[in-house]
Amino acid sequence: MTSLWSAHLADRRPTEPLDGDTTADVVVVGAGLTGLWTAYYLLDADAALDVLLLDAGVVGEGASTQGLGACSADLAISAERVALAFGRDAALDLRAAMRDAVVEVGGALALEQVECGFGFGGALRVARSTAQVERLGELVATAPTWGDEWSLLDAAGAQEHVRVPGVKAGAWTPDCAVLDPARLVRGLLDVLLARGVRLAERTTAQRVSPHAVLTDRGTVRAPVVLTTVEAGVPGVATGRTLAAVPAHALATTRLDARAWGEIGLEPGVVVREAAHLPVQARRTADDRLLLTGAGHPSALDRALATLFPVADPAGALRWSGRLGVPRDGLPSVELDPASGLGGAGGFGASGVTAANLAGRTLADLACGVESSLVHLPWVGHRSPDWPPLGGAAVSLAMRAAARADAAESAGRRSRTAAAVLDRVPIG
Known part of the structure; x- marks a missing residue:
């Protein structure tokens, strides 16, 4: 379904699909915002890296260009819940990292002269x-x-x-900015292609395994394989299960x-x-x-x-x-050094900002950089699996929330919604 933003991608000619077997230093499955930022910061760390991006469709068709275009510091999970699970310092670090990421997005776009209407408005x-x-x-x-x-x-x-x-x-x-997500995607992609990143669109990853990605167009072998698609790919290392x-x-x-x-x-x-x-x-x-x-x-x-x-x-x-939402509301960023498999996802409605932070973190993990980012509580985190009827749980939560909003508008209270939404995040 065409979004308001998609006109800014209409005249872009897709790259060719993968043409048989190949190799790379790092292969990134998924060329949405998380994949693009990951490639950007990989080259920032080592300009000589051979980075290959794979996308099953055409860049800009996914969730990255479907939203409001808000670059905010919000996450679906509260700082209180992060503190309960990981401690107060971890919660403080994650909140600071998300606020810093809003500024980082603006700084990177200014540095690369990507014109996408970025501006702070609060x-x-x-x-x-x-x-x-x-x-x-x-x-x-x-x-x-x-x-x-x-x-x-x-x-x-x-x-x-x-x-x-x-x-x-x-x-x-004040910790919020706006932008045009399609122009962001296009501008960032242009920067990457100019720096030698390879992109194979209309190339579907069928299976991810240690140091290799099997696609419908050939096999890619690489020391590091990163998956940044919300829908997931069979065999992905992170084991994320997300509710749609x-x-x-x-x-x-x-x-x-x-x-x-x-x-x-x-x-x-x-x-x-x-x-x-x-x-x-x-x-x-x-x-x-x-x-x-x-x-x-x-x-x-x-x-x-x-x-x-x-x-x-x-x-x-x-x-x-x-939107892909993990059961506990906390996204995940992961890389297993032994297998070279890693990835990130589960950002819900916070993807514009969280994708940047996750991309920087994945690049640090892949390049062995001992930064503060690699110690954030979402690194190595695995959200509990959704039950087989996870979609039904999300639907129930949204109905409970809607009923609670209607009750509060009429001057009544609803205790059910808070209890349900505490257990089932909805983005």
Whole structure:
């Protein structure tokens, strides 16, 4: 399904598929953002490396170019849960690394002169019910514990950023930027190709094994084999099992100055309601209102009518995709030195930023660099397997979240949602 961003890739000619057996120093299966950043930092560490990227389709067709284009420090798992599993210092390190990654993305793009509209605008969470106000208060109160910067805003303060009907409070952080994900992918790919990275598109990896990848076009042998596709490949070393969470997007037609005057949202700011099943929104460079969220596509229409009633849904562009979410919400980055097998994934809706951090980490692991990144708690982490009916668990969680949001909007409480979402992350 065509996304708003895909026009920036329409005139790109795909590379040829793999033409028989070959070798490389490092082969990366999956040329989405994680694979591209991994290749970038591998060459940054050793420009002489022979890096081969494999992609089953065409670069830019996957989840990397389907989302909001928000580069934020958020993860599906809370710092509190990371601390419970790995200790407070590990949680602090991961939070700092995610915040730094937002800055790193901007710095790398500036260095390589990749024009993709990257710009800091911050993120705003708005509360429209008493329960949402309480959640924002808890977020702001606990943020300093983990080094995060969130400021509590009253209704008037929130309305200075966006005029959402019925807003009671807001919370603001500067640690968020926006970009055009398709132009990011294309620009980063151009940089890599100019540096000698090889890319074989329309080449499907059928099996990954130590030091080799069997594809439908031939076998690639390499000391290091990294898998960066969310769907997974038989025999992959990381053993990740991810639930496919449906994600949807809606982009209005271009809104005029009067509509934007009523909405009051500036380009670069990411807005999210403090709901259990939140919808995020931003203003694009060409003056469209873009909304994304998990669950049912109709949730975006309801959010548009409720939060931005002046925006007309007629003629809106809509598309859908899926996000890979681990059972405990914590992504994984892994490399086994003995087999040379490794990979990364499970980023959910945090992929723009987490892909960069994971790519840097994989490059350090592959090149034997003893950096702080290789000691982050997601390195070597394996999330518990989803049960056979993991998809049903995710669907149940999303329905519980939607019911809780409806109850809170009506002034009622829902204790079920918090318990369910604590056990089943949804992106």
